[in-house]
Amino acid sequence: MRFLKGHGTENDFVILPDPDGVVDLTAAIVAKICDRRAGIGADGVLRVARTKQSHEVAEQASAAEWFMDYRNSDGSVAEMCGNGVRVFARYLIDAGLENSTEFAVATRGGLRRVRVETHGDITVDMGKPVVLGESVACLGGHEYTGVHVDMGNPHLACAIGDPVAQLDLSHQPAFDTCVFPAGVNIELFNPVGTTRAVMRVFERGAGETRSCGTGAVATAVAAARLSGDTLGTWTVEVLGGTLTVILDEDTSYLSGPAEIIASGELILAE
Numbered sequence: 001m002r003f004l005k006g007h008g009t010e011n012d013f014v015i016l017p018d019p020d021g022v023v024d025l026t027a028a029i030v031a032k033i034c035d036r037r038a039g040i041g042a043d044g045v046l047r048v049a050r051t052k053q054s055h056e057v058a059e060q061a062s063a064a065e066w067f068m069d070y071r072n073s074d075g076s077v078a079e080m081c082g083n084g085v086r087v088f089a090r091y092l093i094d095a096g097l098e099n100s101t102e103f104a105v106a107t108r109g110g111l112r113r114v115r116v117e118t119h120g121d122i123t124v125d126m127g128k129p130v131v132l133g134e135s136v137a138c139l140g141g142h143e144y145t146g147v148h149v150d151m152g153n154p155h156l157a158c159a160i161g162d163p164v165a166q167l168d169l170s171h172q173p174a175f176d177t178c179v180f181p182a183g184v185n186i187e188l189f190n191p192v193g194t195t196r197a198v199m200r201v202f203e204r205g206a207g208e209t210r211s212c213g214t215g216a217v218a219t220a221v222a223a224a225r226l227s228g229d230t231l232g233t234w235t236v237e238v239l240g241g242t243l244t245v246i247l248d249e250d251t252s253y254l255s256g257p258a259e260i261i262a263s264g265e266l267i268l269a270e
């Protein structure tokens, strides 16, 4: 089958166009595609399906033609992926499947409106972040208290005093499984002033990635709380580049680059 490869601030995805809804994506197939040696290699898979044919999100069909069926690199299903939506939107435009500069994409986490900026970046309306309290992540013998933010998917965004560059994220930080029974994406960030944060992330189902869009918004929410605010524009620096997050009264926006870098033929054999 045909595939494309794309990334948003180096959060990378294999895109599988499936307009007729015929691809049966098992967890094993996804994990193999995402394997960086035996497969194409990616943080996740974006299956491009018609919303009206996708029973999980069919109620969004009147607003969005296309459903982003997102899978993590270990094959698990996730509700939302902020960078994924931006790369998905780039694919829809390049493929001529959307002709307007503003449209909606269906996700398991709900409808997300995207806008193509004149300078080429893609902005997503990420919805209003839901703050659900505080919890703790443990890494390298340290306990970091963070903010539990629901972005459609679960996040724990922890401010750390030291530069994030020295963290060892080769293993998942420990977290409270009673608070996060379905797992959690953990952001560790260093606030720099009142409008900038440097972030690293350990994603549920993928390990450390070079960027995470929902994680960048969760980080902005946690960083804003530290500076005694809840609104404003934040620059979130990740290993793979820079994202901009706007925290508004009613919603949040994520902006940044999104690129398609390759296409080819995938031989799907289990």
Ligand SMILES: N[C@@H](CCC[C@H](N)C(=O)O)C(=O)O
Binding pocket: 011, 044, 072, 077, 078, 079, 080, 081, 082, 083, 084, 153, 154, 185, 203, 204, 205, 206, 209, 211, 212, 213, 214, 215
């Ligand atoms: N990289 C994504 C988040 C992908 C899903 C996440 N790993 C989860 O399981 O919730 C982003 O850009 O938001």
